[in-house]
């Protein structure tokens with residue numbers, strides 16, 4: 001996610017530039033009309049990002065005809081891989097019927113029924129157009145329900161880009177507003193260290209009576225890159241219940257991925273509200289807030305009137321648009337029995353094991369870790385002994401993991417992996433999908449081994465064996 005200049009005189013960069021002239025040309029054109037030539041901060045990359053023409057299953061192709069095993073996975077939206085035939089058929093069928101009715105339709109009801117069936121805490125659903133909108137609405141519902149102003153959240157956890165959530169994720173860990181955000185708004189957010197349960201308890205003690213909600217990524221920051229101990233989530237559930245604080249699980253990434261019912265099913269913990277997006281809409285735009293009926297009913301004028309409270313406002317041209325609903329339904333129906341999810345989990349477990357074997361054989365002091373479909377590479381800038389972290393990655397802590405993100409080895413690894421036919425997510429690592437198979441595994445392992453040799457040759461990493 002850096003905009004840092006690439007290494008000069010680097011064969012890894014030079015080979016990437018040689019292989020991707022079409023991507024470079026499109027990037028130059030894009031820079032004239034798109035700030036930084038991108039449309040999402042995490043797509044920013046030096047010397048230039050890939051320009052992709054098409055994708056199928058676990059693979060995608062760039063404008064220069066290079067093929068990649070893909071671990072970006074539509075930023076985590078594509079649990080079934082690219083262009084799954086059933087999802088495409090559902091979309092095509094809906095396209096022929098129209099893209100927007102400006103009215104109610106059956107697909108939104110079926111879609112909501114599937115969410116209620118699969119997500120343990122979901123009693124009702126309100127669709128939005130994105131995960132960002134879902135967390136925005138969840139916070140509004142919590143404030144309306146409690147009449148309290150403050151929100152508690154964890155440093156490093158990502159909840160979209162709206163003003164309440166724009167700081168404390170990758171910068172401004174002191175809780176000050178990032179540029180463009182009102183300081184008054186930031187002063188209503190209580191940021192706590194995810195590694196310090198005592199700090200959490202102290203914040204609840206100090207601010208509890210003014211806290212409307214606590215929101216978190218239940219497996220830890222950025223899809224478990226900074227793993228969160230289940231004991232902290234349990235503690236938070238108990239304490240928020242005691243204090244009348246609305247607990248929001250942000251399952252935009254973990255929903256329908258960690259288990260069919262998301263992280264809440266895996267942890268056996270029920271939040272009050274859940275935010276969903278990504279897999280929910282099968283790779284098309286879409287999001288939702290789901291949860292307790294009494295909270296969702298604040299959006300219902302009759303129910304609100306009955307309780308003598310003001311209704312919560314919510315509009316949105318593209319909420320539950322029929323094409324996203326069709327893709328979402330097709331996707332959830334394929335994930336419903338859990339077998340595709342289990343397949344992706346098995347793939348990721350094997351991949352993590354094999355990549356750690358490669359790391360060891362290369363004599364590089366890194367760690368590949370993760371749970372469920374996740375694989376994350378810790379590039380260990382401080383040269384720590386990683387024996388304890390291999391057994392319990394949460395012992396690395398959020399500061400160390402976040403600090404490692406700026407290490408130059410990461411960008412070099414991404415470029416080298418691309419040369420060897422694999423596109424990984426920026427953290428570095430990726431989510432696996434149910435579309436990844438044996439041939440993707442072998443290609444990834446081989447590409448990782450070759451990339452480590454490239455990095456060693458440039459002295460970006462040292463061998464310690």
Ligand SMILES: Cc1ncc(COP(=O)(O)O)c(C=O)c1O
Pocket residue numbers: 075130131132133135158159160161217250251252253277278287
């Ligand atoms: C946990 C989490 N919450 C919220 C969001 C925001 O979702 P969207 O990009 O759909 O606005 C994301 C996106 O990556 C996310 O990972």
